[in-house]
Amino acid sequence: MKTAVRWTDDHFIAGDLALDFANTVFRRLPEVGADLLDSGAALIGWYVHAGLLASAxxxxxxxxxxxxxxxxxxxxxxxxxxxxxxxxxxxxxxALAGLLASAQAGPGRDLVVAADGTVTPRTVTGAGAAIALRAVGLALSPPVRPVRSCDRCGWYFLDTSRGRRRRWCSMKTCGNQAKVARFREARG
Ligand SMILES: [Zn+2]
Structure with a gap:
């Protein structure tokens, strides 16, 4: 039996959970890489790491x-x-109608929304609905910081950098690889 992916904070670099959820593939560009959501256990693990479910x-x-x-x-x-x-x-x-339908499936048994807008899923369905709700919120009230994607792997993130010039999902991975590639090119 294969073991589910171990989610770490390196999988949660986007600045928004809806974007982090979109980033659950090894890479999106230049072609879609390995799917990290490859089992029910991986899905639950993600929801738990994201703080949407208390435990698996x-x-x-x-x-x-x-x-x-x-x-x-x-x-x-x-x-x-x-x-x-x-x-x-x-x-x-x-796609937007689909997100609305997923969001709509949540409130009630699967998810509660507090007066301050805090969304607390109670079930796996509710956790998915919580992601859909965030995505709908993001679609209707786009953040001041624009949605961008990594030049190398296509992961999405909100660009909260000062100069709004963030190009990489993470300096640890893609940013570093780009640096190494540039170095090699420079040395010919
Ligand atoms: Zn990247």
Whole structure:
């Protein structure tokens, strides 16, 4: 049996959980790399690391495998909407409608929203709905810091750098590789 990916803070570099969820592939560019959401356990683990679920309890584990396809579909829709936001295009209607449908599935049994807007999922479905709610919020009230994507791997992030010139998902990975590549080029 293969073990689920170990999520670390390096997987949560985007500055927004909806974007972090979009980044659950090894890379998005130049072609989509290995899918890190490759099992129900990986999905639950992500929700727990993200703070959306308190723990990977038995009920969560049992329902997770069945939620995997829905989670990936949610991610596809996120990609479509984020790509439009990033490039300044009109948001694709079908993807946005899909996000709204996922968000709508949450409130009630699966998720509660506090007066201050804090969203607390109670189930795996609720955790997915929480991501969809964030994505809808991001789509309708775009942050001052623009949605950008890494020049090398295509992971999304909010550019909170001072000069708004952030190019990499992380200096530790892509930023460093770019530096090494430039160094090699310079040495011919
Ligand atoms: Zn990157």
């Amino acid at each position: 309890d038995g009920a969560a584990r049992r329902s997770a495998a069945g939620q995997l396809a829905a989670a990936r579909l949610l991610r596809d829709r996120l990609w479509a909407v984020l790509e439009a936001q990033r490039s300044g295009a009109e948001l694709p209607a079908e």
